[in-house]
Amino acid sequence: MSARLCIVLTALLAASALSLVNAQYQARRLFIEIERAQTVARQLEVEWSQLQLDQSTLGKHARIESNARRDLNMVPLTPARTQYITGEVR
Amino acid sequence: MRAASRPNSRRATARGVPFSASPLLAVKLPPWRSRLVLFMMFAAFLALAGRALWLQGLSTDFLQKQGEARYARTLELPATRGRITDRNGEVLASSVPVKAVWAIPDDVLEAPPEKLRTLAGLLEMPEAELRKKLDSDRNFVYLKRQVEQETVDKVLKLGIAGIETRKEYKRFYPQGEVMAHVVGFTNVEDAGQDGMELGMQKTLAGVTGSRRVIKDRLGRIVEDIAAVREPHDGRDLVLSLDSKLQYIAFTHLKEAVEKFKAKAGGVVVVDVKTGEVLALANLPTYNPNDRSVLTGAMLRNRVITDTYEPGSTLKPFTIALALDTKRVTPNTTVQTSPGKLTIGTATIGDAHAHGLLTVSQVIQKSSNVGTAKIALQMQPQEMWEMFTTVGFGQQPKLGFPGAVAGRVRPYKAWRPIEQATMSYGHGISVSLLQIAHAYTIFARDGDLIPLSFQKLGAPPVGQRVITEKTARDMRAMLEMAAGPEGTAPKAQVPGYRVAGKTGTAHKLVGGRYANKYVSSFVGFAPASDPRVIIAVMIDEPAGSHYGGEVAAPVFSNIVGSTLRAMNVGPDSTVTSIIVPANAPQESM
Numbered sequence: 001m002s003a004r005l006c007i008v009l010t011a012l013l014a015a016s017a018l019s020l021v022n023a024q025y026q027a028r029r030l031f032i033e034i035e036r037a038q039t040v041a042r043q044l045e046v047e048w049s050q051l052q053l054d055q056s057t058l059g060k061h062a063r064i065e066s067n068a069r070r071d072l073n074m075v076p077l078t079p080a081r082t083q084y085i086t087g088e089v090r
Numbered sequence: 091m092r093a094a095s096r097p098n099s100r101r102a103t104a105r106g107v108p109f110s111a112s113p114l115l116a117v118k119l120p121p122w123r124s125r126l127v128l129f130m131m132f133a134a135f136l137a138l139a140g141r142a143l144w145l146q147g148l149s150t151d152f153l154q155k156q157g158e159a160r161y162a163r164t165l166e167l168p169a170t171r172g173r174i175t176d177r178n179g180e181v182l183a184s185s186v187p188v189k190a191v192w193a194i195p196d197d198v199l200e201a202p203p204e205k206l207r208t209l210a211g212l213l214e215m216p217e218a219e220l221r222k223k224l225d226s227d228r229n230f231v232y233l234k235r236q237v238e239q240e241t242v243d244k245v246l247k248l249g250i251a252g253i254e255t256r257k258e259y260k261r262f263y264p265q266g267e268v269m270a271h272v273v274g275f276t277n278v279e280d281a282g283q284d285g286m287e288l289g290m291q292k293t294l295a296g297v298t299g300s301r302r303v304i305k306d307r308l309g310r311i312v313e314d315i316a317a318v319r320e321p322h323d324g325r326d327l328v329l330s331l332d333s334k335l336q337y338i339a340f341t342h343l344k345e346a347v348e349k350f351k352a353k354a355g356g357v358v359v360v361d362v363k364t365g366e367v368l369a370l371a372n373l374p375t376y377n378p379n380d381r382s383v384l385t386g387a388m389l390r391n392r393v394i395t396d397t398y399e400p401g402s403t404l405k406p407f408t409i410a411l412a413l414d415t416k417r418v419t420p421n422t423t424v425q426t427s428p429g430k431l432t433i434g435t436a437t438i439g440d441a442h443a444h445g446l447l448t449v450s451q452v453i454q455k456s457s458n459v460g461t462a463k464i465a466l467q468m469q470p471q472e473m474w475e476m477f478t479t480v481g482f483g484q485q486p487k488l489g490f491p492g493a494v495a496g497r498v499r500p501y502k503a504w505r506p507i508e509q510a511t512m513s514y515g516h517g518i519s520v521s522l523l524q525i526a527h528a529y530t531i532f533a534r535d536g537d538l539i540p541l542s543f544q545k546l547g548a549p550p551v552g553q554r555v556i557t558e559k560t561a562r563d564m565r566a567m568l569e570m571a572a573g574p575e576g577t578a579p580k581a582q583v584p585g586y587r588v589a590g591k592t593g594t595a596h597k598l599v600g601g602r603y604a605n606k607y608v609s610s611f612v613g614f615a616p617a618s619d620p621r622v623i624i625a626v627m628i629d630e631p632a633g634s635h636y637g638g639e640v641a642a643p644v645f646s647n648i649v650g651s652t653l654r655a656m657n658v659g660p661d662s663t664v665t666s667i668i669v670p671a672n673a674p675q676e677s678m
Contacts (some may be wrong), residue, residue, distance in 0.1 A: 028312045028313065031312055031313060032311065032312065035310070035311050046186070046187055049170075049173070049184050049185075050186055052173075052184065053181055053184045053186065055181070056180050056181040056264035056265065057262075057264040059180070060264060060266070060268075061333065061337035062268065062341075065341075076651075077654070080584070084585075084659065
């Protein structure tokens with residue numbers, strides 16, 4: 001009886017030890033994964049701020065104005081050519 | 091023993107002699123020898139135990155530290171400096187990660203010369219300069235800072251031993267020179283040096299964090315071994331500026347400065363409802379992205395840090411005080427003939443003799459004599475209080491570095507002639523921003539609100555300075571001044587009613603008035619329900635120097651474009667404006 005109990009307990013102990021090893025392994029693997037994801041997130045953030053910067057650079061009013069004047073032959077509006085519409089918004 | 095009892099045992103009788111009968115056993119050894127062996131073995135065990143105690147108990151800290159040093163690493167978690175955006179979220183300043191390239195000189199100098207030549211080319215410096223930098227006894231030499239990632243990749247591809255990189259940030263200013271003075275700039279260490287970058291350094295700067303981790307054989311992080319000190323990124327700063335309005339103000343100012351070959355110029359646009367500064371431009375300016383050639387003149391934020399004698403733009407405050415204390419009404423008449431007034435030994439005068447004027451006309455025609463006569467009815471203390479309340483001589487609380495207070499001398503020392511000249515803006519110094527701020531009392535119904543460079547959630551509470559009626563009367567007078575009969579007909583804008591006052595002041599050079607002028611114009615529009623206050627200053631214009639000729643057209647251009655950009659409906663008929671050929675020139 002006691003020998004059988006011993007065997008069962010030994011088996012349980014071995015199983016528990018192995019599962020501990022596995023758990024530790026899984027923890028480290030997941031940790032590496034989360035680290036990698038965080039790095040990607042940081043890179044994307046940098047990219048985003050770079051894109052915002054580009055947007056601001058390309059959308060610079062001085063650039064738009066020179067493009068509009070040169071390439072599109074546009075001229076600033078004058079009140080004389082402006083039709084002001086007043087009325088209630090329905 | 092059992093072997094001995096069985097003589098035929100193969101083991102015991104290997105050589106035919108039983109173990110028990112071995113002659114060696116018969117040798118009688120002295121007993122101390124076995125004792126010695128026993129003692130030595132015991133001593134050896136003792137030594138082991140002692141060593142174990144030493145390692146486990148006494149030097150454990152040291153050993154653990156050594157062990158940790160072989161797998162644990164402290165990582166620095168960099169924090170990014172906050173972005174600066176305009177009120178509509180357009181980025182005005184943003185940090186981008188770049189690399190600093192540094193070298194261990196001795197190692198690098200061993201590299202083949204052609205590689206060093208390529209390196210110098212990549213870092214955009216002459217080879218001689220690179221060699222000069224490497225000719226050093228130190229183990230750490232910065233070759234170039236703030237290098238972009240692409241270049242760094244190429245540098246590392248050369249494979250020169252001893253070239254290392256370090257992560258750092260570079261600040262970019264996409265709007266460049268247009269926004270330079272308000273936004274300011276940072277140095278290579280990412281610390282604010284000027285403008286809002288300096289003024290808001292504390293909130294913009296991030297706090298670097300750190301974490302302690304275990305790295306595995308491949309350099310991957312496998313575990314945190316201490317609590318992570320999170321990095322705190324700097325907070326983003328939303329300015330009150332509108333980049334569209336800023337561009338409008340900047341281009342019109344630039345046009346005028348070039349047209350009049352002026353030394354400098356400044357303009358500020360303030361939102362009447364909230365006190366937010368919508369645009370602030372200065373000339374000359376600089377490009378914050380390339381600061382290799384910087385002069386003090388370029389860096390000066392004249393609107394905020396320079397004071398000048400405001401001249402006639404101050405007259406409305408004197409008149410407003412007289413109206414508010416019920417000493418005069420807009421229709422009270424003042425005799426300004428013969429255009430001169432002698433107080434004590436000094437004489438002040440108008441550019442043209444105007445004769446009998448109403449108080450409204452004194453403002454409209456900008457008569458010094460009229461203003462002085464009204465001012466002399468008042469106590470110096472009253473005038474001083476008025477000037478001080480609207481912010482003259484007071485340091486503006488803006489969180490902007492270098493804002494000046496200007497100068498209003500204590501009223502006890504005022505002589506009558508000084509009181510008279512001060513009433514029309516001489517013998518007093520203010521900054522353009524202060525004047526724009528003070529005009530909020532006319533543009534709003536008599537209350538003063540603080541200015542702000544940051545976008546506000548709700549409009550601030552004003553502080554009443556003059557009554558609503560006085561403010562309305564003043565608005566009407568200022569509208570006349572900017573009308574066909576006033577000193578600044580060129581301030582008129584098609585489609586919008588405007589109100590404002592010109593100013594022309596001699597510049598003090600070495601304590602004497604020189605033949606140099608500051609032309610200014612301060613006004614607001616639309617006059618029926620003011621939305622913006624615009625103050626323009628042109629420093630040392632060539633040719634004409636009258637505010638009505640130089641500064642008023644700039645005001646007019648900016649008002650027109652700004653109000654249209656803000657979607658403010660016109661409050662007057664849209665007709666082309668006829669500027670009279672003989673507009674009265676204001677007095678100085």
